[in-house]
Amino acid sequence: MGLSIIDYIIVLIYLVGTVGYGVYLGRRIKTGHDYFLAGRKLPWWAIGMSLVVTDIGAIDIVGIAGSAYLYGIVMGNFDWLGSVPVMIIAAFIFIPIFWRTGVTTVPEWFGRRYNIAVRTTSALIWGSFLACNLGIMLYATAVMLNVLLDLNPKTVIVSPAETAAVTEVLNVVAGKKYDSVRLDTVDDTITMAVEHRPNLLLIDEASPLKDEIIGRLKDLPPGKEVPVVLFRMGENLEQLAERAADVARPPAWPLFYSIVLMGVAVGLYTYSGGLTAVVYTDVIQCIVMMLGCAFVLIYGIHRLGGFGEFVDLIHQLGDRTKDHFHLVLPADTPTPYPWSGIFLGLGLVLANAYWIGNQAIVQRSLGARSEAEAKASYVWGAILKVFIPFIMVVPGMVALAYNPYVADADKAMATLVRDLLPTGVLGIFFAAFLAALMSSVDSCLNSAATLWTKDIYQRFFKPHADDTHYLTVGRILTFAFIVWAILFAEFSANFESIYTLIQTLLTLFQGPSLAIIVLGVLWKRATGIGAFVGLIGGLCCSSGMLFINSYASEPLFLIQDPFLYIAWWSFVFAVVLTVVVSLITPMEPEEKLRGLVYRYKGGNA
C-alpha cells in the first residue's frame, strides 16, 4: 500500500481522537439507562448518521466495491431499495411505537406485545447471532486492516506448473492469512525479495529460473535474506507445509495484533461510554467515511477524464459489462441479483427485517430525546442513504475502468486506492476505512451486551435490582464479549464455514422475525401463540428449504445463492401461519394492545 509517515500520523490522530472522545463521553454514564439508551438524550442528527455508518462494515466497504466491480450498479439496490423506503416506513409506523413503549430491545417489545416465549426465543437467537457476529466482524476488520496496510506476510512462488496446481500448493502452504504472489521472471522475484521481503519463497525444482534466482538471492545484504524452500509438484503438501513453516520468517505484524488493536480500541470506548459513545463516535466516523469515499469517487473519475469517459471505458469492456449500469436485472440473470429476488427478498423482507428488527440498528433510535427525534432520525438516515451507493458502489466501477483485470474483485478497491491516491489523502481514506470498520463493531458489541443484560440477565436472574447494577453487568458483559470476540477471531479453525453458517442462520431468521413484527404492529388480532407458532414454523420453513436445496439431487433454486428467495418464502409462510393460528386463538386483552398496535386506541377504534 505504501503509506507514508504523514498517512500514518493522520490515521493515528483519527484513532486516538475517536477513542479518546468515546472514553471522555463515558464519564457521564451513571446508570444502566444511560449506558444502554444513552439516557434517552440522543439528537436526531447523530442517530441518523450512526444508523448509516453502522450499516457499513468491514466486509461491505470492500465487498460492495468488489461486487460492483463484477456486477455494476445493481449493488446500489442494497442501499436504495434496501434502505430508503423501509426507513421512511419505519420512521412513521414502527419506530414511534417502539420508542413510546420505552423498551430497550426489540425482543423486549415482543414480550410486551406477545409473550415471554416469543421474547426469549428471539433474544436467544439475536443474542447468539450478535455474539458470534462480533468475532467475525473483528476478524474481517483485522484482515482488511492488514490487507490495506500491506501487513500480511507474503509467500512468493515460482513454478512453471499450471495455475490450479500452483493454487493448491499455495492454499495448503500459505493458507488464508498469507498474501500469495506467483512470479514468472527472475527480475520480478528479486525486486519482490528486496522491496517487500517475503516471509517465504517457494521455488519449483522444475523451474528453469531456479538456479539464477538462488544465485542472485545470495547477493542480498545480511539481514535481508529471504527463506527459500525448494519443492516438487506432486509431493505431499502437508509435509511441504511443515517444511515451509520451519524456515518461514515469522510475520512482523501477525493478524492477531490487528485483532487485538481493533478489539481494544473499540472495546475501550464502548465499555466506557455505552450507546452514547457508540453514537457520537459514529458521527465522526460517518463524516470521515463519507468524505474519504467521496474523494476517491471524485478524484477517480476526474483522473479518468470525466464522467463521460468513465462510462465509455466501462461500456468498452463489452458483454462483461452490458448490465453494469442497470439496477433492475432480468429474473433469469446469471448474476445473484435478479429483480424478483431483489424486490421480494431484499426490498420487502430482508431490508425491513434489518431496519425494523435488528437490535444493533434499532437501539440507537430508542435512545432518542423524543418520539419526534426518533422519527426524524430515520428520515435523516434515509436521506443520507440516497448518497451511499455513489460513494461505495461507483468507486468499484471506477476501479474496473482503471484496471479491468484484477484477479480478486475484493481487492479492486484497495488496488484503486493504492494506485490513485497521493500521500496524505491515502491516510484520510484509510481513516475513513477504519471508521467504517469500527462503527459496525462497536454497535454489535453494545447491542450484544444490552440484549444479554436486559432480556436474559434482568429477565431471568435479577429482575428488580438497582439500575446501577445493570450498568455494572452491561460493562462486564461488554468486556467479556470483546475478550470472547478476540479469542473467537483468533482461534476459529474454519472461519469461512462459520461465517457462512452464521450469515445463513440470520437469513433463516429474518423472514419469520419480520412477519411477527409486522403483524404485531399492524394487526391487533395477532396473538402470542400465533406469533410463537409463526416464528418457529417460519424457521422450520426456511431451514427446510435450505436443507432441500442442499441435499436434493438437483438444487431447488436455480440460482447459486438463493438467500433472497428463502427469506421471502419463509416470511410468507410465517405470515400465513401466524394469521391462521391467531384467528383460532383468543385475542390479546385490549389494555395490553393499547400503544403497541399502529393507530389502535382500544375498543372498536
Place this chain on the structure above:
Amino acid sequence: MPESNQFSPILTPIADFFANILRVPGGFFRDVLVSIDITTAKGVFIAYFTLLIIWVLTLKKEEVFVTDERTGKTVSLRPYAIAALLSQVIIYLFY
C-alpha cells in the same frame, strides 16, 4: 445455475421427495417471473416508491409534524420523506 449437490444415501431421497412437490409451484412461479419483461419489472420498483409517496402524503398531521422540545419549533417531516422517495423514482427511471 448452481453446482450439483453432494449425494447422501439417507438425506437425498428425503430432500428429493419434498423438492419434487415444491418444484411444481416453484416452476410456475419462476415461469411467471421470467415472463415479466424488464420494463414491467422496473415499473414494479417505481410503482412501489410511488405508492409510498402517496402514503406519506396521506399521513395524519400529528404523524409527520415534529416539535423541537428545546426551541418549540414545529417541522414537517413530510417533504423530506417525499424528497428521499422521489430521488428513488428518478434513480430507478434512469438506471
